Amino acid sequence: MVRHVDALNARDPEGVARTLHFPHLRLAGDTVKTWENHRNYMDDFHRRAGGNWGHTEWGHLKPLQASSTKVHIDALVQRFDRDGAPIVSFRSLWVVMEIDGVWGAKFRSSFAQDIS
Numbered sequence: 001m002v003r004h005v006d007a008l009n010a011r012d013p014e015g016v017a018r019t020l021h022f023p024h025l026r027l028a029g030d031t032v033k034t035w036e037n038h039r040n041y042m043d044d045f046h047r048r049a050g051g052n053w054g055h056t057e058w059g060h061l062k063p064l065q066a067s068s069t070k071v072h073i074d075a076l077v078q079r080f081d082r083d084g085a086p087i088v089s090f091r092s093l094w095v096v097m098e099i100d101g102v103w104g105a106k107f108r109s110s111f112a113q114d115i116s
Contacts, residue, residue, distance in 0.1 A: 001073065004019035013041065020041070024106065050087065054082035059078045071097075077110070
C-alpha cells in the first residue's frame with residue numbers, strides 16, 4: 001500500500017502497475033470498473049482525482065482480516081491539491097493478495113461520499 005501511494009504520487013504508471021494485480025476491479029457506488037491491464041489505469045485515476053490533484057496520503061491503513069495470501073484493508077484515502085490543501089477524503093476497502101509470489105491489490109471498493 002505504501003509502494004502504491006508512493007508510485008502514484010511520483011506519477012509513475014509502471015510503479016503503480018507493479019502494486020496491482022490485473023484484471024483489477026473497483027466498485028464505487030453501484031458501478032464496477034475493471035482494468036484488464038495497466039495501460040489506462042493512470043489516465044482513469046487522473047480523471048477521478050481531478051486536474052488540480054497534487055498528491056494522495058493514507059489517513060490510516062487498518063487490516064480487517066488476513067490470511068497467508070490475502071489481506072482486507074480499511075483505508076482512509078486523503079487527496080490534496082497542488083498547494084497541499086485537502087480536496088477529499090473517503091474510506092476504501094482494499095483486497096491485497098499474493099498471486100504467484102507477488103503481493104498486489106486485486107480489488108477495492110470506495111465509498112462515494114466525502115467524509116472529510
